[in-house]
Amino acid sequence: MMDNEVDVFYRELPKVELHAHLNGSVSCPTIEKLISRKPHLNIGHGMTAIGKGQRRTLDECFQVFKVIHQLVDTEEDILMVATDVIKEFAADGVKYLELRSTPREEKHTGLTKKSYIETVIKAIQQCKSEGVDIDVRFLVAIDRRNGTEVAMETVKLAEDFMLSSDGLVLGLDLSGDPTVGHGKDLLPALQKAKNCGLKLSLHLSEVPSQLEESDMLLDLPPDRIGHGTFLHPTMGGSQGLVDKVVKHNIPLELCLTSNVKGQTVARYSDHHFKHWYQMGHPSVICTDDKGVFSTDLSQEYQLAASTFDLSREAVWKLSHDAIDCIFAPDTVKQQLKQKWIDLKPQVFK
Numbered sequence: 222m223m224d225n226e227v228d229v230f231y232r233e234l235p236k237v238e239l240h241a242h243l244n245g246s247v248s249c250p251t252i253e254k255l256i257s258r259k260p261h262l263n264i265g266h267g268m269t270a271i272g273k274g275q276r277r278t279l280d281e282c283f284q285v286f287k288v289i290h291q292l293v294d295t296e297e298d299i300l301m302v303a304t305d306v307i308k309e310f311a312a313d314g315v316k317y318l319e320l321r322s323t324p325r326e327e328k329h330t331g332l333t334k335k336s337y338i339e340t341v342i343k344a345i346q347q348c349k350s351e352g353v354d355i356d357v358r359f360l361v362a363i364d365r366r367n368g369t370e371v372a373m374e375t376v377k378l379a380e381d382f383m384l385s386s387d388g389l390v391l392g393l394d395l396s397g398d399p400t401v402g403h404g405k406d407l408l409p410a411l412q413k414a415k416n417c418g419l420k421l422s423l424h425l426s427e428v429p430s431q432l433e434e435s436d437m438l439l440d441l442p443p444d445r446i447g448h449g450t451f452l453h454p455t456m457g458g459s460q461g462l463v464d465k466v467v468k469h470n471i472p473l474e475l476c477l478t479s480n481v482k483g484q485t486v487a488r489y490s491d492h493h494f495k496h497w498y499q500m501g502h503p504s505v506i507c508t509d510d511k512g513v514f515s516t517d518l519s520q521e522y523q524l525a526a527s528t529f530d531l532s533r534e535a536v537w538k539l540s541h542d543a544i545d546c547i548f549a550p551d552t553v554k555q556q557l558k559q560k561w562i563d564l565k566p567q568v569f570k
């Protein structure tokens with residue numbers, strides 16, 4: 222995304238990013254560095270990002286992650302990728318970021334799930350010590366493909382890090398190809414996570430015909446929902462599902478370009494943002510995978526504003542209200558709200 226394509230207002234708008242998968246957020250320059258480290262893999266640039274105007278099936282999107290995972294398979298790679306991604310979000314005006322990533326084990330490079338998480342934490346600490354102006358936290362991701370046992374193991378790891386990372390690890394993400402596996406197999410692990418104080422952000426109803434699974438997972442209830450594209454009756458969901466989300470007041474993480482490029486939403490104007498926003502339900506604009514979908518958070522805010530005709534004041538309120546949906550404690554929310562107050566005159570100059 223070129224700077225000049227996005228109005229300076231959206232760039233300068235202080236923002237909160239709550240739904241960003243680490244390996245989906247890798248930018249072109251970082252991919253180039255990775256490719257030059259691993260020329261033998263013969264990976265071309267076109268294989269890691271979906272450009273302007275392009276679309277893919279969701280299935281093809283998941284092929285892209287496999288290619289990126291081949292490029293990111295050592296501690297050194299993870300450190301570079303995480304550091305670059307954090308600095309890019311900061312440069313885009315993101316003041317608070319919750320990164321999520323699935324810990325992987327790579328026998329050939331000695332990477333373990335534990336060292337994977339440690340390396341992401343190291344990147345966060347390094348950026349902090351360099352004075353990068355962004356508060357970064359981490360959510361450990363469960364890939365639904367891997368089933369019950371791995372989910373349990375991941376919860377244990379996340380719990381250990383929650384207790385030892387000085388507040389950097391806050392919770393769990395449930396993600397992965399929504400057409401693979403079933404939520405009911407992961408319910409005990411998610412329940413356990415919740416009981417030990419980990420916050421839960423779950424990808425829910427990202428594809429149609431998951432009504433039963435969504436209904437079951439909503440009873441946990443999760444602390445936030447990723448996408449929730451097919452919850453609403455007009456999208457093939459049900460009023461019952463909407464009622465549960467409303468009753469528990471569960472914020473939605475909404476990723477416009479991701480859904481349009483992954484073809485679960487036909488056009489921007491059809492995005493379910495409109496239903497939830499009109500209801501006044503907490504709705505947070507996010508990127509999902511800024512690298513893979515060739516976007517950034519400023520651009521997503523601008524797209525939401527132009528598609529749904531939001532005034533600058535309304536956009537400001539949207540980014541401000543996202544603060545209430547973060548997983549970090551109230552003291553952090555207060556600091557961020559103060560930051561928004563301090564920055565407002567400059568953004569509206």
Ligand SMILES: CNc1ncnc2c1ncn2[C@@H]1O[C@H](COP(=O)(O)O)[C@@H](O)[C@H]1O
Nearest residue numbers: 242243244245286322323362364396397398
């Ligand atoms: C497009 N919609 C999506 N739906 C579901 N899961 C997604 C996703 N986009 C990304 N991921 C999840 O994030 C992983 C890549 O980042 P990490 O290796 O974890 O950092 C993918 O493998 C998938 O599990």
Ligand SMILES: [Zn+2]
Nearest residue numbers: 242396447509
């Ligand atoms: Zn996601």
